[in-house]
Amino acid sequence: MRTADLIAALAADPVPERIRLGPHFAAAVGGGFIGALVLYALFVGPRPDIGAAVRTVWFNLKFVDAAALAVPLLMLFVRLARPDAKPGALALWLLAPFVLLAGGVVVELAVVPRAEWLTRLIGQNWMYCTTMIPMMAAPILAALIAAMRLGAPQHPALTGALAGAASASLAAVLYASHCPDDSPLFVATWYSLATLICMGAGALVGRWFLQW
Amino acid sequence: MSALSAPGPADDPWSKMMRAAMAGDEGAYRRLLTDIARIVRGMARAALARARMGDADIEDAVQETLLAIHLKRHTWDPNQKLGPWVNAIARHKIIDALRRKGARKFAPIEDFEEFLAAPEADDPHRLSDAKRLMEQLTPRQRDIVQSISLDGQSIAATAARLSMSEVAVRVALHRALKALSAAWRRSIA
Numbered sequence: 499m500r501t502a503d504l505i506a507a508l509a510a511d512p513v514p515e516r517i518r519l520g521p522h523f524a525a526a527v528g529g530g531f532i533g534a535l536v537l538y539a540l541f542v543g544p545r546p547d548i549g550a551a552v553r554t555v556w557f558n559l560k561f562v563d564a565a566a567l568a569v570p571l572l573m574l575f576v577r578l579a580r581p582d583a584k585p586g587a588l589a590l591w592l593l594a595p596f597v598l599l600a601g602g603v604v605v606e607l608a609v610v611p612r613a614e615w616l617t618r619l620i621g622q623n624w625m626y627c628t629t630m631i632p633m634m635a636a637p638i639l640a641a642l643i644a645a646m647r648l649g650a651p652q653h654p655a656l657t658g659a660l661a662g663a664a665s666a667s668l669a670a671v672l673y674a675s676h677c678p679d680d681s682p683l684f685v686a687t688w689y690s691l692a693t694l695i696c697m698g699a700g701a702l703v704g705r706w707f708l709q710w
Numbered sequence: 711m712s713a714l715s716a717p718g719p720a721d722d723p724w725s726k727m728m729r730a731a732m733a734g735d736e737g738a739y740r741r742l743l744t745d746i747a748r749i750v751r752g753m754a755r756a757a758l759a760r761a762r763m764g765d766a767d768i769e770d771a772v773q774e775t776l777l778a779i780h781l782k783r784h785t786w787d788p789n790q791k792l793g794p795w796v797n798a799i800a801r802h803k804i805i806d807a808l809r810r811k812g813a814r815k816f817a818p819i820e821d822f823e824e825f826l827a828a829p830e831a832d833d834p835h836r837l838s839d840a841k842r843l844m845e846q847l848t849p850r851q852r853d854i855v856q857s858i859s860l861d862g863q864s865i866a867a868t869a870a871r872l873s874m875s876e877v878a879v880r881v882a883l884h885r886a887l888k889a890l891s892a893a894w895r896r897s898i899a
Contacts, residue, residue: 499773499844499855499859499860501747501769501772501773501776502744503859503860504773504776504777504859505740505743505744505747505776506740506858506859506862507855507858507859507883507887508739508743508776508777508780508887509736509737509739509740509743510736510858510859510864510865510883511780511880511883511884511887512880512884513731513732513733513734514783514784514884516732516784517784519784519785579785580785580786580787580795581782581785581795581798581799581802582790582794582795582797582798648784648785649782649785650778650782650785650799650802652798652802709895710778710781710782710891710895
């Protein structure tokens with residue numbers, strides 16, 4: 499086929515219905531999050547002492563941190579749908595949750611005796627944390643990848659990894675209400691590990707499904 | 711070229727043509743794609759030459775880029791210029807073409823401001839990937855693509871000849887173009 503012939507075929511192809519990327523991704527995030535909520539209701543649930551926990555700083559910091567990670571990640575992810583995307587200043591917002599968490603760890607190390615550091619880091623629930631977060635992240639990750647198939651990301655694996663991190667941080671918002679460990683040391687270790695697991699899965703899935 | 715140096719956000723000729731095309735102006739779309747093909751051809755020629763690869767793959771890279779532009783039109787932000795968006799897609803597809811031919815290292819591809827527009831080499835005997843890929847379409851899809859592209863028939867005439875509705879021909883054409891793009895992608899793996 500000559501290029502001129504291809505152009506004739508392309509020009510004859512009717513104009514598609516206008517696709518708006520913003521609402522398209524918003525629907526995906528909403529759908530995925532509902533899936534995670536169902537899993538939460540079925541298998542996870544809030545911790546029994548949640549009434550007392552909400553009055554502590556460490557408990558609330560978990561939500562602030564997860565949300566501070568989720569929002570810029572999702573915005574960055576949506577931006578990558580365009581092939582000429584530039585991350586820009588948005589990427590700097592990703593530093594906020596790390597600074598916040600590192601600050602929490604420093605304070606904790608200062609106020610807690612050295613002998614207790616390891617018990618706090620290991621906590622009670624680390625196995626649960628590293629399996630439940632990826633489990634609840636799975637429907638969100640699937641929805642984000644499916645939505646991104648409409649886009650044209652320059653780097654499929656990287657875009658997938660970003661979707662993995664975004665889904666993990668949204669799942670962490672839910673999981674934080676279940677987890678009895680509020681120590682920043684615990685969060686910095688195990689929530690991060692759970693996020694890395696999701697990023698790896700996202701990169702693999704992205705490599706296959708985000709080619710265009 | 712002039713399309714890229716024009717001042718003003720999204721007010722350059724290419725962006726205007728794309729907006730017209732998306733509003734249904736077939737002629738504007740055809741002119742725009744022909745324009746883009748010329749520029750991308752120069753870009754692909756330079757990149758393939760640097761990787762010491764033959765001219766035979768240039769036209770494939772051009773056609774793949776055009777297909778991607780067509781199928782991903784909705785990822786262009788009309789408030790931005792069309793040029794950088796086209797450039798990003800062309801780079802992506804040229805690197806795919808290099809990879810497909812086994813190139814390991816990719817010299818950076820310059821922005822297409824650098825390139826002179828190049829006309830399509832006229833060699834009807836060349837057996838390109840495009841021809842091989844066409845054979846992967848279903849007979850009906852191939853018939854429709856050929857009727858509209860090679861024979862220059864209208865959708866209405868094609869529909870009458872195949873006793874299909876016009877809507878069915880349009881849908882089949884769109885599916886065929888997507889299938890063509892997917893077949894190209896598979897040939898990388």
